[in-house]
Amino acid sequence: MRDAYLIGAGQTAFGAFPERSYRELFAEAYEHACERVDGGIEQTDIDEAVVGSLGVGGRQLGLSGPAVTEHVGLHNVPCTRVENACAAGGFAVRQAVQAIRSGMADVVLASGFEVMSDMSGDVTKYWLGVSGETEWERLTGTTFSGVYAQMASAYLDRYDATPEDLSRVAVKNHGNGAKNPKAHLGFECSLDDAVAAPEVAAPLNLYHCCPTSDGAAVAILASEDVVDNYTDERIRVAGVGAASDHVGLAERDSYLGLSATETAAETAYDRAGVDPDDLDFAEVHDCFAIAELLAYEDLGFCERGEAPQLLREGVTDPDGDLPVNTSGGLKSKGHPIGATGTGQVVEVFDQFTGRAGDRQLAEPRYGLTHNVGGSGGATAIHVFENEEVSG
Amino acid sequence: MRDAYLIGAGQTAFGAFPERSYRELFAEAYEHACERVDGGIEQTDIDEAVVGSLGVGGRQLGLSGPAVTEHVGLHNVPCTRVENACAAGGFAVRQAVQAIRSGMADVVLASGFEVMSDMSGDVTKYWLGVSGETEWERLTGTTFSGVYAQMASAYLDRYDATPEDLSRVAVKNHGNGAKNPKAHLGFECSLDDAVAAPEVAAPLNLYHCCPTSDGAAVAILASEDVVDNYTDERIRVAGVGAASDHVGLAERDSYLGLSATETAAETAYDRAGVDPDDLDFAEVHDCFAIAELLAYEDLGFCERGEAPQLLREGVTDPDGDLPVNTSGGLKSKGHPIGATGTGQVVEVFDQFTGRAGDRQLAEPRYGLTHNVGGSGGATAIHVFENEEVSG
Structure with a gap:
């Protein structure tokens, strides 16, 4: 069983951004995470993506995972949306770890997003x-x-x-x-x-x-076999x-x-x-x-x-x-449902990398x-x- | 990388069953799959569950995975809902294979369900x-x-x-x-x-x-390390x-x-x-x-x-x-969105086991x-x- 390492993590601010689209939020978090990979990372290095979202915001109703990854140019890798209500992001991280440990992927995006501020009355009532x-x-x-x-x-x-x-x-x-x-x-x-x-x-x-928020967060995980290519940090799951x-x-x-x-x-x-x-x-x-x-x-x-x-x-x-x-x-940081679990990982990355x-x-x-x-x-x-x- | 084997698979009939709940459909498919594991299987043998569903039917809005697995008594194992529109079930199977290959689970349920016939006008319009x-x-x-x-x-x-x-x-x-x-x-x-x-x-x-349908389908996968405990069949992924x-x-x-x-x-x-x-x-x-x-x-x-x-x-x-x-x-068989991909695996099981x-x-x-x-x-x-x- 190969170990998985956290090589980068980034996020948008969490808040109320009714003027911003979910795709735009995801792209900002993705770019932030990539920038923070010490040795740099190319889009083509990413083997797989997992996207956590509750999806009540009424945007792309099915396939919201591929809808955000295509927006950053990742429109070819396996992409899976996971949803376990407010734990969607945490389960996305877990699935990314499984993908790496399975040997089926070396570099995996674990991510999440949500838009909560721009919802219709019905959706808010449901929420x-x-x-x-x-x-x-x-x-x-x-x-x-x-x-x-x-x-x-x-x-x-x-x-x-x-x-x-x-x-x-x-x-x-x-x-x-x-x-x-x-x-x-x-x-x-x-x-x-x-x-x-x-x-x-x-x-x-x-x-x-807590409030509910708009936002996105992305963590990038890599197998022990390739972690050296990306960073000298050693943040192991x-x-x-x-x-x-x-x-x-x-x-x-x-x-x-x-x-x-x-x-x-x-x-x-x-x-x-x-x-x-x-x-x-x-x-x-x-x-x-x-x-x-x-x-x-x-x-x-x-x-x-x-x-x-x-x-x-x-x-x-x-x-x-x-x-x-x-x-x-x-x-206080906020709760953009599907992004919350990966947002927690951003704090881990911040603390471990100074x-x-x-x-x-x-x-x-x-x-x-x-x-x-x-x-x-x-x-x-x-x-x-x-x-x-x-x- | 450990191989995963298909040890059982079962499903409900696909059709229009507006009087049946999504939990009831899932339970029937689950029991059908378990019955078809040659050597028998206990609920406690199952390490993890993956549930595919588009979830437009307006039932449990978040956590629909745990909502169906708890109904069959699996209210403790890791359970993840995956959604990739009509491919939810196929991605559930893939995630089950990753779970097994990762070494984090030996016996995993890959499943799906959908209720399409009992929807409000709004949901149908969305659909x-x-x-x-x-x-x-x-x-x-x-x-x-x-x-x-x-x-x-x-x-x-x-x-x-x-x-x-x-x-x-x-x-x-x-x-x-x-x-x-x-x-x-x-x-x-x-x-x-x-x-x-x-x-x-x-x-x-x-x-x-194709029509859209109500229904559920469950496939049970096991690692090469434990497959002998359940069946003499050797259906390898x-x-x-x-x-x-x-x-x-x-x-x-x-x-x-x-x-x-x-x-x-x-x-x-x-x-x-x-x-x-x-x-x-x-x-x-x-x-x-x-x-x-x-x-x-x-x-x-x-x-x-x-x-x-x-x-x-x-x-x-x-x-x-x-x-x-x-x-x-x-x-002709039908298309209960989240159950379609696992339903395909039921046909594979049927064909391979006579x-x-x-x-x-x-x-x-x-x-x-x-x-x-x-x-x-x-x-x-x-x-x-x-x-x-x-x-």
Whole structure:
């Protein structure tokens, strides 16, 4: 089984760009990623492309993968669109790794895009519940924030946690996002502001919910056989894990964690030969504040019920033991659905190659990305290792 | 690189089943596939699932992959939905092969489903052009049959071919489909009837267009390391090829062939170490009659312009040198978009395991499947070898 290496990654700014087409966004991210391959890369070097997109934006309705890759001149290589709701990008990365490990490709584009700001009323209405379960959640009136609100209610009821703990996620992630020039909501917020925000779906308020964004992100992966041709960096995909779960909350055993994340993390850690303690940073899927708390526990950063303590103690702050969402996360950097998972990989690339500016961590060796579809119906997790940094 | 083997495949009937849910269809195909694994298979044996669906039917809008796999109890394994318009199923098979060859999975479900008969007016309107290019074709009023009609016009203009040659595709495929109990339009049609049918988009008439269908199909693939645990049959995925192209016709160099098919075929033949002459049968993507003619040429069954001759001479009849679409093809068996590509693999399984009933060919060794997305924006091709049959 050949290893896959991350040789370049780039993205557009995330935000509201109703005047820009999805193809234009994709092209910008693609060019950004190519520019950042140290030794340069030719279009003809790319053997395959995987494109993640939810595709609710009503553009190219079928074949949206080939529709964006042809726009950058890649109108010949195998191109597959993958969709696992908000985890489309993470699964695109996983598929790119499989393509390389299979021996069927040496250089693969893992990418994602979404346009969320320029949608018709109907599509927006759909979107509010699109990533939850359709028949028993959306069609009965449950919004997507309502789904996560149920998890937040269960969590606050069960553990020593308060809405203020949820707000700490916003304060931390906005603090990080304010240092990220690509962030959609790149401003700081105080704990007071985050606590006082208007209610969306109790107990979740506005600052407990991420925006949805327009944007695109592209990661370029290469096999161990050819990585030398492109870069001296050695960013290895050390572990990959993925799992699915019941799409609807009501079918699950518990609202206090996502079993897909637990299963995927176990696989990814096992394949990478690491423990959560080995991680130097993580990008986790904080679509709602409660999701970041659950992620800490599902990913083994702490025991059940201890996530608020990590936030209160600053463990996941940029200067803490395990910085989480240095990019700003979905909350501040933004959430262009299909591009979110590959966007997380851009932060990994930035951190490992000293491109993270004011967010730069000191010589990280292991970084994790955690991308969730729906309310946990599918999760993709990757552990990346910077082989230049010794343990 | 480990080889992948086809150990089971099954499907629902294809047809109009507005009273059946997409989950129910998937479950039936899944159970059918599992039953046909000679040595039996447990749900816990399945490491991963790939689900192809266009998803225009308006059911689960995101995460439709996990939504169907959870329904059969597979709510834990990695599950990825892939979509490349009408080639979703073929790309699902390809991704399953990559998963196995990567060493990340031993037993993988490659599947597809679609519900086309129970759609709202809006969705139907979208559908008519959904698999063509959106901005320059659909939104300017070109229907999907209109797109293929342009290719048919170009072909009839350029070569010694008539609308009657197009009708021969319908006669042959309906003749085959009449022997397939799973076919949507399982009746014979005469050449006179096929020629006299009402016009849809000149020069294409009703018998030059396939129906769209409800249905699901599942193929189960296993690595060479574990195939012995499941079956004594040895149906190897000998070659895989895929490619993309400009989604819209206007951007292409020629209307007289699909370059994605040519490229994908070259790869698949090369990897399988075979020539078109070695094939004993093929399932090709005959969404419109012209598509089957172009496929003969793109796949190297004959020279450019000679496809009508193959039909006139009966070369691709069931008793010809290279039977094509013994299942009935999209024209007669039906076209449940995301399930079509995996449905082709069911025919391969039937032919290789003596389950094809009145359609049974005598000891085929090599069979090809050819699945096209849109008007050729993406193509996936597989060459299967029955290793029990010596050359």
